[in-house]
Amino acid sequence: MSGRFDMDDSLITVAEALARLESRLSPAVAVESVPLPGALSRILAEDVVSGVDVPPHDNSAMDGWAFRHADLTADGRLPVVGRVAAGHPLDGPLPSGGAVRIFTGAPMPEGADTVAMQEDCREDGGAVVLPTRLKAGDNARAAGEDVAKGAVVLHAGTRLRPQELGMAAAVGLTELLVYRPLRAAVFSTGDEIREPGTELAPGCIFDTNRFTAGGLLTSLGAEVTDLGILPDRRDVIAAALAEAARTHDLILTSGGVSVGDEDHVKPAVMSQGSLHFWRLAIKPGRPVALGEVLGTPFIGLPGNPVAVMVTFMLVARPMVLRLMGASQTGLARFPVEAGFSFKHKPGRREYLRARLAHADGRLVAAKFPSDGSGVLTSMTWSDGLVDIAEDRGDIAPGDTVDFIPYAEVLR
Numbered sequence: 001m002s003g004r005f006d007m008d009d010s011l012i013t014v015a016e017a018l019a020r021l022e023s024r025l026s027p028a029v030a031v032e033s034v035p036l037p038g039a040l041s042r043i044l045a046e047d048v049v050s051g052v053d054v055p056p057h058d059n060s061a062m063d064g065w066a067f068r069h070a071d072l073t074a075d076g077r078l079p080v081v082g083r084v085a086a087g088h089p090l091d092g093p094l095p096s097g098g099a100v101r102i103f104t105g106a107p108m109p110e111g112a113d114t115v116a117m118q119e120d121c122r123e124d125g126g127a128v129v130l131p132t133r134l135k136a137g138d139n140a141r142a143a144g145e146d147v148a149k150g151a152v153v154l155h156a157g158t159r160l161r162p163q164e165l166g167m168a169a170a171v172g173l174t175e176l177l178v179y180r181p182l183r184a185a186v187f188s189t190g191d192e193i194r195e196p197g198t199e200l201a202p203g204c205i206f207d208t209n210r211f212t213a214g215g216l217l218t219s220l221g222a223e224v225t226d227l228g229i230l231p232d233r234r235d236v237i238a239a240a241l242a243e244a245a246r247t248h249d250l251i252l253t254s255g256g257v258s259v260g261d262e263d264h265v266k267p268a269v270m271s272q273g274s275l276h277f278w279r280l281a282i283k284p285g286r287p288v289a290l291g292e293v294l295g296t297p298f299i300g301l302p303g304n305p306v307a308v309m310v311t312f313m314l315v316a317r318p319m320v321l322r323l324m325g326a327s328q329t330g331l332a333r334f335p336v337e338a339g340f341s342f343k344h345k346p347g348r349r350e351y352l353r354a355r356l357a358h359a360d361g362r363l364v365a366a367k368f369p370s371d372g373s374g375v376l377t378s379m380t381w382s383d384g385l386v387d388i389a390e391d392r393g394d395i396a397p398g399d400t401v402d403f404i405p406y407a408e409v410l411r
């Protein structure tokens with residue numbers, strides 16, 4: 001499986017990185033059939049074709065009276081000849097020249113084509129006086145107008161939202177074939193990284209990345225195994241990665257992928273698989289390592305906490321979604337107004353931590369004052385990232401910029 005990502009060491013753009021990923025990854029998990037409620041947020045593994053028309057019969061959209069439009073007379077008066085409620089069709093066709101009392105969802109009697117809503121009608125003895133301005137077909141819903149029998153109603157690769165479960169039920173299904181959750185192992189690396197709640201020795205910091213990366217993976221629907229902190233020792237890292245590879249569909253680490261002598265993750269991966277090191281032309285988050293450990297996909301994110309989240313959003317997320325079986329991996333972005341100025345040297349794509357506010361009906365992005373890639377406060381303060389393209393010059397207040405909400409990332 002070596003060479004799956006087929007990369008080199010040159011600086012590459014996000015677009016190039018994504019193009020390489022998208023074409024090379026396929027689902028890494030098996031499929032299973034799951035009852036509808038349990039299928040929420042899972043990824044559909046096959047197209048769903050409807051075996052029925054939805055709605056299954058012509059029916060009324062209103063409470064009122066159903067009639068044949070051609071029978072409408074100048075005074076609008078028709079004798080009431082029957083009554084149909086939802087679930088109780090009329091026994092036989094609509095007698096010519098008559099109207100039937102009807103309720104929302106009730107089957108249209110054969111021969112009836114139009115419904116007048118009761119607020120517009122007046123009952124008069126055994127007759128009803130209908131409004132005369134109705135058009136044929138008003139307030140009637142046709143069989144199959146939502147879904148025609150044989151139509152594909154859900155596509156393989158779709159993440160199932162509540163409305164997709166409703167659609168599956170509408171065509172009579174009780175179960176859906178979905179991908180099993182991706183089993184993801186998460187490690188932090190580095191001798192200076194300490195478990196929160198323990199004593200902080202001189203020169204050490206508490207681990208943040210495992211919690212951020214684990215949360216990101218869980219939010220995408222992965223089953224995350226927290227495998228703790230690995231020391232800066234190649235043999236220990238290699239053994240831990242091998243063990244994780246046996247029981248997981250993906251291994252994700254942070255730290256140790258830069259160029260320093262103390263960066264041991266890369267050689268540990270290379271010793272038992274393949275590794276392709278990417279230097280992304282982005283800020284923050286330049287170094288990212290992708291590869292395989294004993295056949296299990298591996299993602300090595302950089303150590304700086306902000307870079308973890310940014311590289312996860314841009315590179316790991318689409319990769320994880322593909323491995324999960326999802327067909328849509330793009331991040332939606334929205335044009336907003338910059339409420340700040342920013343000097344941008346063309347060449348690297350920059351992601352600024354930003355917060356949105358309404359100003360006179362416009363959406364204006366404020367920028368966090370510090371761009372440091374270790375400043376986690378910038379992430380908790382912000383609602384998303386402003387994406388400054390490689391070739392863009394300086395940004396002035398009032399300029400239009402692209403905003404990627406964090407809410408997009410977790411879908």
Ligand SMILES: Nc1nc2c(c(=O)[nH]1)N[C@H]1C(S)=C(S)[C@@H](COP(=O)(O)OP(=O)(O)OC[C@H]3O[C@@H](n4cnc5c(N)ncnc54)[C@H](O)[C@@H]3O)O[C@H]1N2
Binds near residue numbers: 256286
């Ligand atoms: N000579 C160069 N030095 C660096 C480069 C470079 O291109 N040439 N790139 C810089 C960039 S950009 C980043 S990002 C880091 C990435 O390096 P590593 O992936 O090897 O990360 P570390 O060196 O292990 O750590 C970087 C930084 O992040 C802290 N860290 C790491 N893990 C955690 C964690 N789990 N929780 C909290 N903080 C963590 C670590 O203590 C360091 O401060 O390299 C730059 N250097």
Ligand code: MOO
Binds near residue numbers: 282285304307
């Ligand atoms: O990846 Mo680094 O965090 O750009 O600073």
